[in-house]
Amino acid sequence: MSIQTLGFIGLGLIGGSIVKTAKRIYPHMHIIARSGRQSTITEAYQDDLIDNEKNASIEAFADCDYIFLCTPVQQNLTYLRQLRDIMKDTCILTDVGSVKGDIHRAVAELGLEEHFIGGHPMAGSEKTGLSNATAYLLENAYYILTPTAQVKNTYVREFRDFIASLGAIPMVLDCHSHDEATAAISHLPHVIASALVNLVEQSDDVHGTMKQIAAGGFKDITRIASSSPVMWEEICLSNREKLLLMLDAYQKSLSEIRARIAAADAPGINRFFQSAKNYRDSLAVTPKGPLKTVFELYCDLIDEAGGIATIATILASNNLSIKNIGIIHNREFEEGVLKIEMYDQASYDRTITLLHKYHYTVYER
Numbered sequence: 596m597s598i599q600t601l602g603f604i605g606l607g608l609i610g611g612s613i614v615k616t617a618k619r620i621y622p623h624m625h626i627i628a629r630s631g632r633q634s635t636i637t638e639a640y641q642d643d644l645i646d647n648e649k650n651a652s653i654e655a656f657a658d659c660d661y662i663f664l665c666t667p668v669q670q671n672l673t674y675l676r677q678l679r680d681i682m683k684d685t686c687i688l689t690d691v692g693s694v695k696g697d698i699h700r701a702v703a704e705l706g707l708e709e710h711f712i713g714g715h716p717m718a719g720s721e722k723t724g725l726s727n728a729t730a731y732l733l734e735n736a737y738y739i740l741t742p743t744a745q746v747k748n749t750y751v752r753e754f755r756d757f758i759a760s761l762g763a764i765p766m767v768l769d770c771h772s773h774d775e776a777t778a779a780i781s782h783l784p785h786v787i788a789s790a791l792v793n794l795v796e797q798s799d800d801v802h803g804t805m806k807q808i809a810a811g812g813f814k815d816i817t818r819i820a821s822s823s824p825v826m827w828e829e830i831c832l833s834n835r836e837k838l839l840l841m842l843d844a845y846q847k848s849l850s851e852i853r854a855r856i857a858a859a860d861a862p863g864i865n866r867f868f869q870s871a872k873n874y875r876d877s878l879a880v881t882p883k884g885p886l887k888t889v890f891e892l893y894c895d896l897i898d899e900a901g902g903i904a905t906i907a908t909i910l911a912s913n914n915l916s917i918k919n920i921g922i923i924h925n926r927e928f929e930e931g932v933l934k935i936e937m938y939d940q941a942s943y944d945r946t947i948t949l950l951h952k953y954h955y956t957v958y959e960r
Contacts, residue, residue, distance in 0.1 A: 612733065615730035662686060667829050688702075755767070774834050774837050889936065891936050894950055915937070
């Protein structure tokens, strides 16, 4: 691998997780970073994640092979201008923002198209900051790449291979397709979650009854409302056109189901929920196209110490290697809470048989 030096501007949840992952896989790689807070740089240096003890100057990024822009969307645009005149000819600039239109336009205006490959790791949390970053956040997550038309194909392939080496699944899209997709699957859900939380707060009684009894369903679909308001302000403004189209379509959908409920249209109401169930049940279980099949299953987990270890021991004692295992924080369906991913169909089938043998309830997706 020819990549020697990585540069990071911003060490929040995403930037910090990429740094931690890169350091785990490439422990001797030279990494420098710049942050809005010296305390973040100090923390990263003391944890042996970066090589600079003091906040790096812009000039310090002159020798980087890859520079990751990991600040909020509008701040990334400012750093583009500062980096233009100091980075070397073979350097690739990338970002991790969930909106690509603005930064691609800025890249074109600054004449940086030969150096830019946009990036968006489809992973994250409502939590923020380096302290919440993990060395496994990218594991098996889609990582969207949006190269410009002018960047060399060899650079795109090398960067795609580097992202894949971090455990993510790279997917190349143009920036317009990316922004359209994320408006629907990421930006709109955040708006909806926050709107629902605000509605409940405004509708609650003086005793806070709704807040007190809010349970699994409400908490699951509103979890992302705890995300950074500053970040989502910038995202809404940066992807405004496409988000407005999705909001209009969503309002139309709400009006249609409202009309069916008002008319006591039982078949229409049933079709509304059945259609949603069918599509939701089909999500990401067996990806089509060039990406590999995912061998996932879910099972109930007894609420006791060592529950995960017991399952792992059962599988390991039968020579079954687990690709990924963990409790899903946002329960995707009412039943299972433990997700297990295996490497191949044979291991997947044997795992189901074994778990049934030990009286675990298994849900295949």
